[in-house]
Amino acid sequence: MNSRLIFLFTCFLFSCMYGQVEKIEPPFWWSGMQQNELQILCYAKDIAKYDIEIKDVTILEVKKTENKNYVFVTIDTQDIGPGKIAIDFKYNNKVEFSQSYEFKQRKEASAQRKGFDSSDVMYLIMPDRFANGDPKNDTHSHTLEKADRSNPGGRHGGDIQGIIEYLGYLKDLGITTLWSTPLLEDNEPTYSYHTYAQSDFYKIDPRYGTNDDYKRLASEMHKLDMKLVMDYVTNHWGSKHWMINDLPTKDWIHQWPEGFKRSNYRMTTQFDSNASKIDAKGCMDGWFDTTMPDMNQSNPLLLKYITQNAIWWIEYADLDGFRVDTYSYNDKEGISKWTKSIMDEYPNFNIVGEVWMHNQAQIAYWQKDSKIGAIDNFNSYLPSVMDFTLHDAITVMFDEDENAWDKGMIRAYENFSNDFLYANINNVLLFTGNHDTNRINEIYQSDINKYKMAMTLILTTRGIPQLYYGDEIGMLGNRDKNGDGDIRRDFPGGWPKDEQNAFLPPEKNGRTKDQEAFYAFTKKILNWRKNASTIHKGKLLQYIPFDNVYVYFRYNDEKSTMVIINNNTKDRKVDIGRFKEGIKDFKTAVDILTDNNITITEEFTVPAKTSMILELK
Template identity: 25%
Template sequence: MRLRTLLTAATLLALLLGGGLGCHGPSADASGRYPVDTTTIAPGQQLENAPGWYRDAVVYHIWVKAFADGVYQDGIGDLPGIQSKLDYLQSLGVNALWLSPIFECGYKGDNMHGYDTTDYYAVNDRFGTRADLKSLIDAVHARGMRILFDFVPNHTSTLHPWFTNSATRDTWYLWQPAPPAGWGYPWGGGTSTDVWKPGASGCFYTAFGVTSLADLNWYNPAVQTELRKVEVYWLDRGFDGMRVDAVRYLCESGPGQGADQPDTHVQLQAFRSLMDEYDTGDLHPHPGGDPAKHSSKAMIAEAWTNDASGVAPYYGNGANEFHMCLDFSAPWAIYNTISKGDATQVTSLWDYEQRTYPAGYQTATFDSNHDNLISRPGTQYGGDRAEVILAEALNLLSPGTPILYYGNEVGMAGQSGSDINLRQPMDWSQAALQATQPDSILSWCRYLIQARKAYPSLRGGYATLATDAGTGKALAYLRSAGTERVLVVANLTTAPLTFTVTGLAAQGVPAGGPVQAVLGDLQGGSTVSGDTCTIASLPPHGLRVLYLAGSGFQGTIHGDLH
């Protein structure tokens, strides 16, 4: 079964929002089957070199199947559908797109996810063609935006030719005559029979315990060579980087040693080394053509741990592994801050990362995604608009690079527990409605992104500040860049709150200077008095962003949430 067909009304609204659905690829034939893709994709357009672009990015995470149907009119989102929504995405303010897996996969039922790759070089036929992909990449770049693909190097589908062909099956995957003793899931729990499954050559290893997935043997040089070739192939064709799936499990060296192995880091550093060649322009010839030189790329790690300390190794020395790591601690830290009225839930995480991660690190923060980590904010906060907006603010104004999961900007519902609940069709009717409402979740996401893009300090340094209201009632932190200082404050209570922020002098805020509102109203507290600033009558679960020092104030974007 496929995802439900979008309602006619929603489709009409999508036309208004996105400039039409458009058919850029071949239509399905009369029998309803999807045609074979006979197009090719040559090395493509590269954006000019911009080292560190990912630090200034706001990334929009698209679950391709659920976003917008633009090619077959079958209720399945696709690449032309994404292209038809670039006006919407640019108006939102995001400047980088991360696509869920788009390559050919084994399972194409109701919850098609794409992490079961059957061909790393072919576009999933439900999503269009290679020509559609080239068109999308070029259209994204024409707007000065960037685009990343989802790379799955740990495992393939058992339907992949590498697994079905005995010439590669026996050495490209991990085999034992019978389930060896002492094994279990690499994140803990389980037994040997959970991860070793019967197959044509004995029992094969599958870290996720799924018979349709088989882990690649990363101790085989041929596997290493081929997956690096995949990386280069798609970077050459214009992708600006990649999110790398399940990086903790690449290499496994024995029972209890299925995650976070030293050999894994060797392989990840090789991925990074190839990526760095695009920065320097010192490129060796690649199959298919020589890509444009000096085109910066970035890679994001899915190093999913429940402890922020487990992420640190995936930055390497800060310059030789991942540019960014997904911050799986952030969604619950944000939720606990709001639901428990405890600012330290999030500030202690940000302080820990700043204190312990290597120089050069950059977290990739988010408040929900496609996995069963947490419900979408629209559900997690019980539909409370102010709390959802505050959650989005703590994501979009965090010290990291924010990732916005499609639909969260309109408060879409999605209950964790069954991941298909988190992968439902984009609610374009809500997007159309909220675009007309100045205090909607969508409008506030636009304001927050506008502020982040306009003020370098909101992409710069971070410092937690104290308040006389206590961490149970108020949140305060300072962002800085050069001489610019911007204060972010939030009310964690259900009543209006007046409080004083302290510790400004130590962060380079001059005494006696004016306070100017980037977001929110000024109701008293119009100057910095010595070391302090008073925040007056901040609404329940309200947020203000205040300009305290610098010469780049650009005016108030919007007042308090009403």
């Protein structure tokens, strides 16, 4: 009798397991959204055999694919208020089971949230390498790779709690916006710390914390009047994503007859009118790497999935912006629809796309309302792009000491002379380095004067400046010689047993004398910039560099700021008469870097390898 009861109970449990939804995504939604169509993915063994009904809700479409484990249900949400609805799964006209689905109350004025802009300074961190606030989550039972801080390419233990604990450091430094490389789960067995091979798009990697922790990070930042930018990956997923192991459709990812095929990385094929079709396909459909299946954004089910996922994170975590990884490798029509849907929902939001190219026209093509894109009737709707050509110039020009036709500060001048190519030049992201490039202080061999000139440039010219974590204390790293781990070193002091804590000042056994010199300069210019209206929105007036001295003005109707960068190895005098157009009727100035007062009606000297930022009075 007992064995029979056990058998019947086991059958009952199996029936319950078989007749339930294993995964439902998005896991919940909000009432009052601007866009009224919601696609709900339901996943379970043979779930496609059921018919779907939802009482008092209009079902627009029920899509079943060749994989019987999926059903995509699209509903009209216009009249759905906060609360729960029941999704009924029927077989032979009988309800076999129901799945509860919740609509939450949307945050007031959520649609009007304001994204980052040129009044901000963005700080990029790799969370695994920044600070370890909770050592207990360094290794997790649900993820494959375990913590090993001795391995430059391994997990080191930095997490969300660590970021929260040092928000005060960032605020004091003068940072207004934080961009973290991805925090979603990456369950690759090795090299998972960079988190660009994501295995669950609705889950923070448990080695970083929880979804609630990420939400708390945004909340704590907003209390400090700071903004949070999510690094979003549309082009590829991780090989360990649960959906990759059971594809909804064969064309959910790009597949090749020969198996794995790496992208040719030639993004010019996206707009080259002379490009062969096979080369264009090789860029867009080739995989970024062996562990990163290339997603097919031309598949409407996938496109809707990643669009809703992006909106879900904005709404759930209260985000202020996206940085989109490898933007220009996506199917360009698909990614433009993705971008437009998000911007339609949040008109004041901001999204910056990684378009790693070395020609301004080619980068500008990808910005919203580009006249270049209009040539082939393309609009990406992407508000912001990254100024990689300026980065290219910055990495060489401060080593070019002598006056030359095409070297030194003329590189900066020539870069800005092509600003007319961009639809919105103030919404371009500027940087001296990031998580994929050699450290700026490695390039310039810890020469603080060269660091100061580089930072002066990106923090006072047009656009949105971005710093890479640790540059403000002179951190080094060379990926060409030592691999990616070298440019992604741990921030000293972010781990409880670190010998030195560079988050603290020297008098508290913190930063060294050299680190403090980098830090003090960065802090001074960043905190001045917070209230510098000419830098935020002012026009740019630049002069051709002579003797490797570059002069430009940022100005509006009331104020003017004069910037001088002397990249010469000798002191140079400033010819006031030549700059009358920028100086106008101003007679004195304060150099915000030294606090010195300067009379600008007469000639003055700028020391060698030095910059000046003059607020004209």
